[in-house]
Amino acid sequence: MNSKIKRSILLIFGWWMFFILGFFSKGNPGLGKFKEYQEWDSWTAKFSGGANIPFLMLQLPQIILNTQNLLAGNNTALSAVPWLGMLTGLLGNLSLLSYFAKKREKEAAVVQTLGVVSTHIVLAQLTMAEAMPIQYFVATSAVVTIGLIVNCLYYFGKLSKTVWQLWEDVITIGGLSVLPQIMWSTFVPLVPNSILPGTTAFGIAVAAIIMARTGKLSEKGVRFVGSLSGWTATLMFMWMPVSQMWTNFLNPDNIKGLSSITMLLSMMGNGLMIPRALFIRDLMWLTGSLWATLFYGYGNILCLYLVNCTSQSFFVAATIGLISWIGLALWRDAVAYGHNSPFRSLKELVFGP
Incomplete structure (x- = not known):
């Protein structure tokens, strides 16, 4: 991507941040706390839904490039796309879709649905290019x-409990x-290539589910098992940067293959969901988005x-934008809840009101 396009994107990003900060810095002394709460509730939902744009921009170029290669008969080029990693991301999106559908977070559920569809x-x-085994694609x-x-039936109340x-x-x-299998595979060949972590975790998971459904666990234990799907999906996405950083450490030259614009879009997409996660006091969501x-x-x-x-200008702009956005989220959340300090919101998030 040439420097002119980068400057244009940076300019748009800068103006976007300027608009957001300027808009929310306007005082509304005549409005009550309840209206402040309602307004920020509405805006955080819009921000969460707006994450679709950068996430779609992340996936769309790959889809277009794959289509061009398929039409040109260049199937080999698609082998560079790791289907196993894409499959893992899809399963994570699907798990989080269920989590947000259950919480009735429409905008976040749409983001995950887009992730599922685009990855599929x-x-x-990849299957058309014979880069992914067809039996795995059929099962997927x-x-x-x-x-x-x-998820659709459940969201609209058409599915039994x-x-x-x-x-x-x-x-x-x-x-x-x-999840354990992915974490283990990251460090191959430093560790033996084995499916033991995955199979062991599978056995533990089945045992935990059976115990939860047959009344062998306490109420607290049942709630813990019920929260595992959301947390494991979040941890899958949290492991992606760990895996990438590990790859960067082992092969520093590979860093040059990363796109700064792609990383910026990823930062923006996840960052847009931070205010909503903080506002509804969802520790799991905020942890994943912030990470x-x-x-x-x-x-x-x-x-x-x-x-x-x-x-340097790109890095500085990204740094200022990120700090400003997180600061804005903390400040506006404190205003919406009527707190004197933004750190009160973080305390409520972790320890409850």
């Missing part, structure tokens, strides 16, 4: 279809099985800057 399109392209397609239907609970059990077992914003988006921008793969 990429996997379909079945899971995606069932998952989207189940029993079926929904069964679906939650499935994604809990799937998430707990996949991805800081360590995947901004962390890789920092790495690119340190190896002189991006300009």
